[in-house]
Amino acid sequence: MNAPVSLPHLRVACSNCNLRELCLPVGLSHEQLESLDELVYTRKRIKRGDTLFRSGDSFASLYAIRSGFFKTRVASPDGRDQVTGFQMAGELLGIDGIGTDAHHCDAIALEDSEVCVIPYARLEEVSQRFEPLQRHFHKVMSREIVREHGVMLLLGSMRAEERLAAFLLNLSQRFTSRGYSASEFVLRMTREEIGSFLGMKLETVSRAFSKFQDDGLISVQQKHIRIADLAGLRKIVGQAGAAC
């Protein structure tokens, strides 16, 4: 499609990828695993700031993130836009394109990244023959729907500081499950992008960060975050019931 950079066809094997347990069904025999190797023939590198696909692009492939960090965003005709998620290694991009054979959001790399290209026709074909793959793929899509319900809850019913606390906890949990520190990480996105995702202005994001720091919950220096009081953040997210 509109690949900024595309590696020459690399022989790529899911069966010995160390992200396997993040993007593929687990508990398969070695033999079963090899049938998954048919899924991915190529990888693609995307430089920071470049787009993997944009709204309107015709849909052909899904992308599994091998390394790096992305945001997805939708735009309304009148120029507003909304970040719909931040994606990291092991997560799948492009599902939005299946419904109409065209993408409905932009996927933009927030750092130099690499993705596995999964031609959708092949995914359909292999999952037709290989039931665990079909089952797993359905689960991935279902979980994405559930995740979005969570975002709707956040956007529809939480206040600014609650949203930011929930956001930090979510990041922390995802870093943890990838073997990184739960309490110390570098944000890949700007305050404006966080604000767009959380439905608030960048100044409000900045003030909430400062407030958390004043309260001893985190320490923040630009993009570097250290969580000092995980339980305290959790209390902020969950305190609405107490407050009302």
Add this chain to the structure above:
Amino acid sequence: MNAPVSLPHLRVACSNCNLRELCLPVGLSHEQLESLDELVYTRKRIKRGDTLFRSGDSFASLYAIRSGFFKTRVASPDGRDQVTGFQMAGELLGIDGIGTDAHHCDAIALEDSEVCVIPYARLEEVSQRFEPLQRHFHKVMSREIVREHGVMLLLGSMRAEERLAAFLLNLSQRFTSRGYSASEFVLRMTREEIGSFLGMKLETVSRAFSKFQDDGLISVQQKHIRIADLAGLRKIVGQAGAAC
């Protein structure tokens, strides 16, 4: 599961259901259509106010709405809740359960309704043999994801009146595609439920309705809505670009 009412097993055929074009793949031969009849063995009636499933229920089936009207909502541990959508005839409920074999939201009938019960194991099995069904099901899930992106855009970036206008236009469009009037309909949900869905308080919903009426865009009398100026509503949704 926790069916409030369940009809005795009724022989039910997708192949001569008049909602076919809404929930199933189109362009199939009569013979192909009959293979879909395996999907649905039973229907279930749900009375207004009763729940079809609730968060935590173990997941076994999807439900295609044959008639009636539902809302789905998620709840946070601290008692907040968020309506995640309103569903009408031809739409599918329960997809949220696939990912973890348990439901993550409640589905509540807003009027006496009837659904077709689609055992998920059967759906998987039939779609394993019958490619157009698999393809169609993927499209349905993908479109749900895209719909939710739209809701995120609405919640994250629109102001109260823009949200309500977008909501009315969305309802109007869905009624139209079911053969009902685009400009005159009865709301099945309360102001509070609209507000929960749109991320605002019921008073704000009510005030926005009144404002639209004062401006000649709609006439509203309790749950009865008549849209007088469709273009005017569209202008409200899309005017952010102009305003900034």
Add this chain to the structure above:
DNA sequence: CGCATGGTTGATATATGTCAAACGTGGTGG
């Protein structure tokens, strides 16, 4: 017919947005 539920409207409070100024920081080119 009367009550319960949902809806409307008003007065006021408050969270967040807006506008503006100053400051850090990292990358680039002289």
Add this chain to the structure above:
DNA sequence: CCACCACGTTTGACATATATCAACCATGCG
């Protein structure tokens, strides 16, 4: 290599959209 510049961030003062609280009204069900 340093200095400068563009970009992102922080913070303050003020504006405003929406929430909150409260009273009253409509309606439809039992």
